[in-house]
Amino acid sequence: MGSRKVTSSEHLDWQGKHVTVAGLGVSGIPAARALHARGAHVTVVNDGDDARAREQAAELEALGITVRLGDGATLPEGTELVVTAPGWKPDKPLFAAAREAGLEIWGDVELAWRLRGPDAAPWLAITGTNGKTTTTQMLASILKAAGLRTAAVGNIGVSLLDAVLGDEQYDVLAVELSSYQLHWAPSLRAHSAAVLNLAPDHLDWHGSMEAYAADKGRIYEGNRVACVYNVADKATEDLVREADVEEGCRAIGFTLGTPGPSQLGVVEGILVDRAFVEDRHKNAQELAEVSDVDPPAPHNIANALAAAALARAFGVPARAVRDGLRDFTPDAHRISHVADVDAVAYVDDSKATNTHAAQASLAAYESIVWIAGGLAKGATFDELVAKSAKRLRGVVLIGQDRALIREALARHAPEVPVVDLDRTDTGAMLAAVQEASRLAVAGDTVLLAPACASMDMFANYNKRGDAFAEAVRELGS
Template identity: 60%
Template sequence: MGERAVKLDQLNREPVQGRRVLVAGLAKSGFAAADLALECGARVLIVDDADTPTNRDRATLLEALGAEVHLGEGSSAGLPTDVDLVVTSPGWRPSHPLLTQATERGIPIWSDVELAWQISSPARADGGQPWLGVTGTNGKTTTVQMLEAMLTAAGKQVALVGNIGRPVCEAVLDVEVDYDVFVLELSSFQLHYCHTLQLHSAAVLNLRPDHLEWHASFEEYGADKARIFERVTHACVYNVADPATERMVEEADVTEGARAIGFTLGLPGMSMLGVVDDLLVDRAFIPQRQSSALELAKVADVQPAAPHNVANALAAAALARSYGVPAQAVRTGLQSVELGGHRIARVAEVDGVTYVDDSKATNPAAAESSMNAFESIVWVAGGQAKGTNFDDLVTQQAPRLRGAVLLGVDRALIQQSLAQHAPQVPVIVVDRSDTGAMTEVVQAAAAMARPGDTVLLAPGCASLDMYSSYGARGEAFAAAVEELSGR
């Protein structure tokens, strides 16, 4: 307890001390939020309708620390009268009865990110330990991993937290490492309940329809993404190719002195990062930006060097440079970063056909970015569409499509878009939902493909209708390809 007591001396207990705090949800972020609130003197109640073995184990630990935990169906039906603050997990929609009751009664609702921010504020009182944030519809995880690698190459101790890896509340209490900087991947769900978050620098990579089953509208989804720029102190990074992200910067209430920094796959204007002669260059964070640019890395240093991935690298570099990372560390970071799997991952070549796993492409915009990297595709798609549609994607990508193989709960939605906007493209629908479905999908795709083609798993949909995660879906694809190749 000695080490943790020292850590707590640096924290701001006031936001929760002595208050009745209800934590909604006992997944990783909820568990970490409850632990942090307990350590800061809150009277904590946790509710979760899922009475699973994992939740029971977590409940036992939190109860030993003094929390009250209610698990099982109906646990979250009503909001107790003595609650002062609700900390909600990202998966809970604003329409959940418990959250609507809190809103009606004027009880504050925070995300775990907001809780961590308010409690850790003294650690930043001297300007230290800044937070760098990334959001957007697609590319968040890749971008923060690139940014972490650049900062590490510059000799910084980095906490990679938020929507990836560790919950931010857990890192705030970490007594093992004295972090120099926090890097946060932030979802629209987390940002929805952020009220005082003030990042050193932030990036919005893009804005396309997604998660419309959670948000009331695309406009509200965009408004939640835009929250990341509020109160930024140094740099607001936007995508020149996506005007919506620039408008977010223009409309944000930033701290005086914060700069708007663009990134582009073309020649950069002043206060931008971009590409010149196969080089990634900085025309934003150098004194001579009116007339020159600084080389940061080669496009070839980005792997894979698909256009959208180069854009991710430029966004990461903009955030790193805003924090003072030297050019050599940007290059070293890009050369050394190990990205998560199932992102344009080449699985194998069989009979002249390349098989690529981009199971992480869980919405139409991500699928389109993936498809842009190839010339002739047999497209493997389907799953949970999350309220989106595929009309624009199919219209744009029809010339690339040799064929399509569809599976998953919303396969008919994609089939309808193909029939309407690309009737010349042959389509095979796999109705199975058992574990053998992907084997049939890959065999059907192989029958359609010709030497030189790419069979691309870019589902444009979430995976939980059939698989435990997008990773499990990608692994099923890879296993089916391996079976096809006879290895």
Template identity: 60%
Template sequence: MNPDSLSRTSDWSGLRVVVAGFGVSGYAAADNLTFLGAQVTALDESLTDRRREQAELLESLGATVRLGEGATATLPEDVDLVVTSPGWKPTSPLLAQAAARDVAVWGEVELAWRLREVDPRTGRPAPWLAVTGTNGKTTTVQMLAAMLRAAGLRSVAAGNVGLPLTEVVMDPRTHDQPYDVVAVELSSFQLHYVHSVAVESAAVLNVAEDHLDWYPSMREYAADKGRIYAGVERACVYNVADPVTEQLVRDAEVTEGARAIGFTLGTPGVGMLGVVDDVLCDRAFIDERQTSALELCTLGDLYSPAPHYVADALAAAALARSHGVPAEAVREALRTFRPDGHRIATVATYDDVAWVDDSKATNPPAALASLQAYDPVVWVAGGQAKGAGFDDLVTRVRERLRGVVLLGQDAAVVREALRRHAPDVPVIEVESDETPLMEAVVAAAGSLARPGDTVLLAPGCASKDQFDDYAARGDAFAAAVHRRGGGRP
């Protein structure tokens, strides 16, 4: 069976599908494909209790599940379609075999796009407003969803954050209460495996060095980010300060009539959103844009005035405004919005030293954005660098640095950048075998900090060399800070 023409109304029975990877999106894909009647084989190397429970449930519904070492080494015979988890490289053995046999490979996002249901009120499926970028995706999508809900629209944040998209489009409750619009976060990995997705409006927040352990070069990484603009109907939102994002818009094949909309931390030109004095304003979605701008909110309305947070708010507002959300709803949403934990979260302030957890800053550009919001700062950095370098970051923030505390397997990468570009900044490296690790990190940072300083956990690296994830790293930091302060806020 040829899967290219399949949609929500197609007969999926008899389609032979391999689901590669059994994480959140993989399980959602396998579950819904089984429901549709496809012959599903799900493969994963993991043997956790959670995987076993999910496997038992799927097998009771008629799917085949293979778990454990070697389960993903060989593509089964007679396969019509592979639905892959986003983290799988195209060079992985299973996907390479699929390519050699000319078997179609989709991601879960592509599957969800094809399974959308027509809304009887509009005669078309609920539109998607999509966001990608090296940093800020989750915050922006959550802001966007808040704006849509403030406008009275039924919406949800989904994709790389929140619910898997197949769950959103296949939820039986949506048949009676369809979503008006979906706010979608997409990673470069997810975008690599989309083919027919064409969203209403899309934003690329930024493109900076990341995931070079997955991509051969920045060129391929940026190209995958740019796939989000393909077929856009209304607005391609780009970052005026990041020329790569604007070039991706120029290169995109969009629907006739789609507009390029910039966002900037400076005064906006015509067709942009930006900041004038302390006011976030829209000069793109008003009739009088040639001569004036519409106030959306003030910096004082925002949870944080940090530049990267303001940029995220502008990008979310651009997408919301492209969908017709009124300025009052944008303001209401931004006034009440609070980002998820471990994003520029102040843990405590004592002895006139602020301790801030930005553990979500898992690459150098994210760490740079966070560091630029504080001065002077004791920087806590290190972990898994994923092939990234720190020379540019250190060069740009060295005048802000009171000192640096390093941890993790790639601490040397950061240390060498500091040695080259900020040799006078004190550096303390905490050895991995120190127990408890974060107690030692916080003690070292405290020894460097002076009244008026900020101690900032913005590692610029992934966390799984020493922690389960970035949240566990941030939690450990916060707990150690509170113990050091005797429980004082």
């Protein structure tokens, strides 16, 4: 972990500056409005030209902002800076033209960072392949329990630009950042940051696992107080070692085992801190009980420890960690208990859209009837099945790429009964739950943890989870 002194954020004179905003939507429109309000000449380019895009374009054009629909590839003449929506891939022709012209390319997070005022609230930042949203919300709950003015913002659905430029005054922000956002945020410097875990995801966007990890690791650059990493995931610690941080910034680990010095961990059902205490080689501070975390699944305990580490780095007292975790209620479709029917628990983890998330979900239960399948996004399932085989009483497969999971089951869990539903219609979920109920016995958990995306059958993972919950309710009626 190298050291550096980071100067305060650069505040540009936007008057008359020609800025191209790439993409309409939740980040592009606020960016265009903010830049226009500061006197910039703004041109928005967008690939799509549908009714929604035309409606959004009309609203911006009424303000005097130029909008070009159906042409996101060409760099407008005179452009001095490009601000992009985070999802636009780095290999777009627009960006190639910008780089050739020697222009900077920022995302909405970078813009928010540059536009924040001199007395702006510090950022506690969180990224990782899985668990980002839950950890960010936990952190915000802990900060609120400490009496701090805060909000969970960023990739979580609340625009960072709105948080930075709005009228509300914050003491600190809990910021969820995706790998896309971090790729386009070169000057971001957080107070403290955490990388929760690293597993292959979005490789079609980043090009390689190395590039994906490097973008995640950007979150540690310039950290002032703490770089929080996962002791069980060496790749996260490697990113800390490679980071260029401010003098005195510390590496803080979190573990589900007994913590060493400069770590947070678990001892006999208690979450403890051996990082932010006097004489951490001899002392530990009790923060909360495992039972204070909802749900107390292993990966969610890890989320809680990461949130606690960031809060403690900001000086939050131990009692606020406990109170904040007790106050926190997880979002729907995240390892959410739907109902018990005939002594079988039905759990909705539709948010488990990749193998890493599904593995964490499967590790939380002893005897499982697993409902899985959907769009694999290039994933393979051998490791997931091999690690989870001993927990599986049965499997029900749905969705377009279910054969990939079926083949992995044949290789690594041939004795586990499998029901292969050759359907991708939305009604397949009711059939899946009914088949799962036939395989389950008292004490089992029927777990929807698809390890796949949902768009082959449902609009999103929320709709998939809703269909599961509705099927369970019908089962129990």
